[in-house]
Each structure stands twice: as structure tokens, then as C-alpha cells.
Amino acid sequence: MTMAALEKMFDVRGKSVIVTGGASGIGRAYAEIMAEGGAKVCIFDIDPAGLDRTVAEIGGDCWGQVVDVGDRAAMAAAFDAVAARHGRIDTVFANAGIDPGPGFMTPVGTRNPDGAIENIPDDQWDRGIEINLTSVYTTVKNAVRHMKPAGGGQIIVTSSIASEINESIVGTSYMPAKAAVNHFVRHMAMELGAYGIRVNAILPGPFITNIAGGRLRIKEDRAAFESQSLIGRIGDVEDIKGLALLLASPAGSYMTGSLVVIDGGSLIRMT
Template sequence: MPSVQEMFDVSGKSVIVTGGGSGLGRAYAEVMADNGANVCIFDIDEQRLAETVDAIKAAGGSVWSQKVDVSDRAAMAAGFDAVAEKHGRIDVVFANAGIDAGPGFLTPEGDRNPDGAIDAMDDEHWDRVIAVNLSGVYTSIKNAARHMKKTGGGRIIVTSSVAAQINEAIVGTPYMPAKAGVDHLVRNTAMELGMFGIHVNCISPGPFMTNIAGGRLKNPADRAAFEAQSLIGRIGDPEDVKGLALYLASPASSYVTGAQFVIDGGSMLRIA
């Protein structure tokens, strides 16, 4: 029987984290680097990239970065190729990058919000949310599969959201269909890629204090609305996701694919 250390061993693995400059992506990058992986972070924000890389290096981790917009398909292909050339392979991909969709059609107090109404929505905003939150995941999985097939397999871990499975009136409308599409894409590609030794799984967070919602959660009303849903009385911290991320990236999850792991403090059990 393998030891616990062997089951969760990711040392020497070549890892890509999209949207790794902050929030959950930074947590993924940190836990992988802390456990001996070689991590490359993709992010569009150069300042956050630099801060995260510096912090991980200061802790003794192996990390580097590329400025990449996940909606730029040519840049994504080139970025994946650069990682494969540097490390000889790509073993683990966290398809994590995402953006906030703004306020929904209701306020946290339950009042109608005209700015979030479907007929007032800006088409460019809709297109950008879909391009990053759904098409960016497609591009990540596509490039991961292209490289992982050459080396006999790998792990793809996608960040979705509980918003894919519930109705969220206080969250911007484009967010839900984007994340619902991500959930279906994870299941479908898990079916397709299993024969190549590629596992595709999904982390579905509830409310977390990250940059994607950090601005809103500084608003007492917004934060209270989300905290009230949690069975443990708080919203998530990026540290809370590290154990699950390591599990899905490691041999411990060798019989897991096409799965969706909700990590929400029990919020979905309370949401009406």
C-alpha cells in the first residue's frame, strides 16, 4: 500500500494555473509549489503575477509566469507550448481564470436592480464573461489534452461554481450560463479523454473572499447575504481549497474523473 506521502505526491510535476495571480488560482499555485511541483502561472494582471511569483519563490517554490489572456486562443496555445518546452511535459492544468459578472437583477435586500436587468445588459459585457469563463476553459482543456495525450495522461482541474447548479438573482446573469456550460464541458471531456489517461474534474466553490467577488464582499449587505447561507457562518478563504486541489492533482484521485466537488460551507443546503 502506498503511504499518504506517496498518494499525495506531486513533486516534479509540470503544472499550469490560469488566473493564478490571486484568489483561488494563487492558492492552487501555492499548494502545488509547496509540495514540489514546477508551476507556471498564467494571468492578465502583471502586478499580481509578480507578487504571487515573488511570494512563492520566497517560500522556496519552483514557479514562473506568463502574461496570458485566456480568451486569446493563440496566446494560450503558445503559453502551453512554452511550458511543455521548458519542463518537457504538462502534467496538471488548473483551468481557473474567471471574471465577475457584476450585480444581478436583485439587490441583496431583494429589491429590483435595473442595472442588472436582462434588457439593460451590455452585449460586450455578456460576450466578455462568456469568453473568459467558458471559452477560456475550453481553450485550456483543448491545449492540455493536446500535450497530455503525448505523454500518457494528466490531470485537468476546472474551477466552476455552485452558480452552475442554482439560481442566483444577486449575481450577474452571464455568470450562471457560463458556469453551467463549464460543468457540462467537464463531464463531456472526462468521457472523451479518460481513455488517454487524462482525468477531468471540477471544483465548484461557493462564496469565497477572492478578487472576483472581493469588491462586492466588502459591502456589508452583500457579505451578510452570503454568510447567512453558510452552515458554518462564514464565507470561504482561498486556504480552504488547497487540500481539495492537491487531492485532485495527485495519485490519491486516480479513480476520479468527471466529478464535481462542491466546496461551499454547506451553502447550497440553505439556498431556497
């Protein structure tokens, strides 16, 4: 294969891309690799300061909108703004997610009463489901409004290996939300393939991001996750860029309904 053919296979130049929750962490990595490939990227994030900083650092055709992905009206308006500015929407990363609170165990193996089911505040549960599950529905719904008339597109959803296991140190609503996301992705792939829209999910294992207050930067907390990895470390956001580019580019053109694990082998060890 020639270098020109390889470049064409992974070409995203000029593509109109949206990344939800893209001001930091995995979402920022998606935005960076798309912008580095020549795409026009709009980041949605609820954090104005983080959004401004990320947009400025990425540069190029990257811009941002302050959006709460739980606000359906705001999401619809934000999608319409991207379509008006770029002329279309080609690729959407439904990435926004939150830590829904503590699990019922601590990383060192003691019970955590704050995460016990009887002590979980209802609004904490509701917000966890709203952002980690319902916002994916809202994102896909708005993406499809624009992709169907254009004849196709790519939707990449950030799920988690937590969708495949039960994890005691993660907030209780997180696992069922991500498991439902996986089913939703496969269902959307069934519905939307006829319209040229591919829908896939990335299932990260532990990555160093700001989620859960950035606790994986703390050595003691990180150790519990490092011990699960088959390669002795947890993920850096740079590790996920290649997979994101694959799914967003012609190289992934025969992939839809796929749940792609990227976790250093953690899921194998845990199961």
C-alpha cells in the same frame, strides 16, 4: 497507513503544473499548494503586477506568463512555452474567471436596474461567456495537445455552485456559463479517460477573493452569503487547498467527471 505511504498518496513533486487566473484568489491557492508540494508551477494571468507579486511571494519553481485566456493564439503559445521549459505538462487548473457585472437584485434585496436583462451591454455578456466558458474549452484543448502524447494528466476546472442554482445578485451570464462548464467537464471525462487524462471540476461556494471587486470583504455584502452557509461563514482560499491537492495527486486517481462542491453547505440551504 505509514507517513511515507500518506506522503506518496499526495505526492506532486516535480509535476509540471499550469494555473490560469492564478495571480490571486482561488487560483493563487492552487498555485501555492502545488508549489508547496514541490511542483513546478506556471501561472497565467492578465494582471502583470499581480502576477509578478504572486510569483515572487511563492518562490521556488514558480514562474508566470501574462496571458489573456480569451486570446486563443496567446494561450497556445503559453502552453507550448511551459512544455518547452518543463519538458511536459502534467496538471492544469482551468481557473480563470470574471464577474460578468451586477445581478438584477442587490444584496439587500432591492431591484438593480444595471443588471436587468434589457440593460446588459452585449459586450459584457460576450466577455462573461468568453472567460467563464470558452476559455475553459481553450485551456482543455491546449492541455490535451500535450497530455495525450505523454500518456495522461489531470485537468481541474473551477466551476461554481452557481451552476446548480439561479442567483439574483450575480451577473446573468455567470450561471449559464458555469452550468455549461459542468457539462463540458463530464463530456471531456468521457472522451479523455481512455488516454489517461482525468477531468474534474471544483464547485466553490462564496469565497473571499478579488472577484466582483472583492465585494465579499465588505461586511454588508458578505452577510447575505454568510446567512446561506450551514457553518456560519464563507470560504477562505486556504479552505480549497486540500481539495485541489486531492484532485491533482495520486489520491484522486479514481476520480474523473466529478463535480465536487466546497461551499460550507450553502447549496443545501439554497435548494
